[in-house]
Amino acid sequence: MDSDDARERLLAERRRVEGLAHELRSELGVAEDATELSDYDQHPADTATETFERERDLGILEDLEEELSEIEAALERVDNGTYGIDEITGEPIDPARLEVFPTARTNVDSREQD
DSSP states (O other): OHHHHHHHHHHHHHHHHHHHHHHHHHHHHHTOOOHHHHHHHHOOOHHHHHHHHHHHHHHHEEEEEEEEHHHHHHHHHHHHHHHTTTTTSSBOOOOHHHHHTTTTOSSSOOHHHH
């Protein structure tokens, strides 16, 4: 994959992830506007469910922000001419891996080694 193709794929992925994060932030913003009085008549189990769902959504938002950070790092590697080079071995990253995982820094996912 040449650097122009890599850049376009990464920019498209950044737009996609930014859109998801924006939508989630908007949804969470609506929930943040709720006052304590809005919870007053709710059953404690309802409040617990809302808290669980909010924390889950915040976790998803955190994951999206991490993904955006990885995309930005990959774009920097494209700019530096190091995109597609394994950060540990210095060998080229398998193009099939980059096709599936465009922000890959290495040929092997560290979770596969555990």
